[in-house]
Amino acid sequence: MRIGFRLASATRKVAFALGSLALLCAGMPSAHAVPSFARQTGQDCAACHVGAYGPQLTPYGVKFKIGGYTDTDGKEGKLPLSGMVVAAFTRTAKDQQDPPADHTHRNNNLALEEASLFLAGRLSDKVGAFVQATYDGIEQRSSLDHADVRLAHTLELGGKETVLGLTVNNNPGVQDPFNTLPTWGFPYAGPALGFGGGDAATLFNGGLEHRVLGASAYAFVDNSLYAELGTYRSLSPAVQSRSGQGRDEDIGRLGGNTAYWRLAWLQDWKKQNLSLGLFGFNANIQPERLGGAPTNKYRDLGVDASYQFLGTREHVGTLYTSFIRERQTRNDLVLNGGADKRAGTLNEFRINASYYYLQTWGLSVGRFATRGNRDASLYGEGYANGSPNTSGSVLQADWTPWGKEDSWGAPWANLRLGVQYTLFDKFNGARRNYDGNGRDAKDNDTLFLFAWTSF
Amino acid sequence: MKKVLSPVWRLGALSLVPLAFASGRVEAADVRHGTDVFAQECAECHSVREGKNKKGPSLFAVAGRKAAIVADVAYSDAMKASGIVWTPAALDAYIANPRKAVPGGKMKYDGLADAKDREDLLAYLGSLK
Numbered sequence: 001m002r003i004g005f006r007l008a009s010a011t012r013k014v015a016f017a018l019g020s021l022a023l024l025c026a027g028m029p030s031a032h033a034v035p036s037f038a039r040q041t042g043q044d045c046a047a048c049h050v051g052a053y054g055p056q057l058t059p060y061g062v063k064f065k066i067g068g069y070t071d072t073d074g075k076e077g078k079l080p081l082s083g084m085v086v087a088a089f090t091r092t093a094k095d096q097q098d099p100p101a102d103h104t105h106r107n108n109n110l111a112l113e114e115a116s117l118f119l120a121g122r123l124s125d126k127v128g129a130f131v132q133a134t135y136d137g138i139e140q141r142s143s144l145d146h147a148d149v150r151l152a153h154t155l156e157l158g159g160k161e162t163v164l165g166l167t168v169n170n171n172p173g174v175q176d177p178f179n180t181l182p183t184w185g186f187p188y189a190g191p192a193l194g195f196g197g198g199d200a201a202t203l204f205n206g207g208l209e210h211r212v213l214g215a216s217a218y219a220f221v222d223n224s225l226y227a228e229l230g231t232y233r234s235l236s237p238a239v240q241s242r243s244g245q246g247r248d249e250d251i252g253r254l255g256g257n258t259a260y261w262r263l264a265w266l267q268d269w270k271k272q273n274l275s276l277g278l279f280g281f282n283a284n285i286q287p288e289r290l291g292g293a294p295t296n297k298y299r300d301l302g303v304d305a306s307y308q309f310l311g312t313r314e315h316v317g318t319l320y321t322s323f324i325r326e327r328q329t330r331n332d333l334v335l336n337g338g339a340d341k342r343a344g345t346l347n348e349f350r351i352n353a354s355y356y357y358l359q360t361w362g363l364s365v366g367r368f369a370t371r372g373n374r375d376a377s378l379y380g381e382g383y384a385n386g387s388p389n390t391s392g393s394v395l396q397a398d399w400t401p402w403g404k405e406d407s408w409g410a411p412w413a414n415l416r417l418g419v420q421y422t423l424f425d426k427f428n429g430a431r432r433n434y435d436g437n438g439r440d441a442k443d444n445d446t447l448f449l450f451a452w453t454s455f
Numbered sequence: 456m457k458k459v460l461s462p463v464w465r466l467g468a469l470s471l472v473p474l475a476f477a478s479g480r481v482e483a484a485d486v487r488h489g490t491d492v493f494a495q496e497c498a499e500c501h502s503v504r505e506g507k508n509k510k511g512p513s514l515f516a517v518a519g520r521k522a523a524i525v526a527d528v529a530y531s532d533a534m535k536a537s538g539i540v541w542t543p544a545a546l547d548a549y550i551a552n553p554r555k556a557v558p559g560g561k562m563k564y565d566g567l568a569d570a571k572d573r574e575d576l577l578a579y580l581g582s583l584k
Binding site for chain 2: 041312405
């Protein structure tokens, strides 16, 4: 979870008191690989995932997700349960001013980042689930993580195979089958105790995750056209507390006009595939949860694309990109001194490419940039020039020894070892001295060594 | 590695693309290309290892085999009742359009339209003994 405008809007007067928590959350891994899917389908991890490890989906994996996680090899007795553990060493170029979390050091942290249990797979012929409960080793607390429960039905419409589905989920974007949107975008594991990006992010980029509940209907026509429309409601603080999210970071009440929509085209030529998409997310948030209280309005509009060369799977290359433009109307923030300007924009651009050899050895490179209008109050302490602008690059090399047809321990043993380095050109508005205490963007460059296993 | 086809499968493949099998050298190249076609089109759901079933049955020694007889595979009723024997012609028809060849079958595959790719794939499958 990343802070910025949305956290400032929700916790206006304590936003930077939560700075360390924010940084801690900034790079929380979106790491998910679920071997129970492989056991259910009889497939190798490599059938659904580029590099034989989640969450980067091939078209086969895209269709499995759209099909409601219900596809099966027809054999009984498969339990839809999996587990996952991520441990990591994190080093920043310069010691952080304070330890990024309790029980951590200002630098060179070795930690159990998270341990998760999944209910993941087919619950009936037409119902499937991906529900994750996570113990956060940094915050040392457990919570309900991503949740996506689906109902899917396949039929023929106009001679075209069509999947009609419903999804109930707790994070806008978690239901998306492509890896271009923030929830499942690169990097798929990130430094919780270092820096994975700047502090400002669009609302769609994790701003509501796990604090809302939404439902949407979707259709996937002729294995090509994907369309989805849905809405979300905020969970009450009591429910947020019970699900382990805590009350303190309640984002407020979502208005009844909250809407998410998605259109995408997938062209699958087997050897290669291409997707092009558009998406939108509109939400009005009332931080005080009081009738008649002012709201902050967010209008997110995005475009995304991906290309995969799969070939014989010996050499696999991918390219993903997305751009999100967010228009903000900060009625509540201006009224309460959290922002100077009522209107503003925040844009996020991402592009990344990867290459995998033998579904085992991977190299990835990504570029990210966040840019927005200046606002001295909204982007005050910890930012330079009242600017949210952050940009940088991510390099990653990883090794995934198992997950293929003849792999040891298949389909139970899965492992990815990786080294990732994030470099910042600009952080929170400046290259140099962005925080007023002499810290430069490059001081946040982060080395992240991770071991990620699932079973 | 050059694959050797049995006489029956060589005859079947030759009947599908006479020119492609005009020489042994070309035949070997076709099997190699068939290996690639298999990796691109089939390997997600099928293994060629003996006894290794994925979502679909192992295709080891599929040539000449009766349909729906591999143990520990949940075949559709349609496939069980099809009475198919996997001759080159039957395989060619099935790979070209599975839903037409076995209506009500389970295989979620739209079919391989390219005749040359199918012939090379058949050559490869025929080599799996």
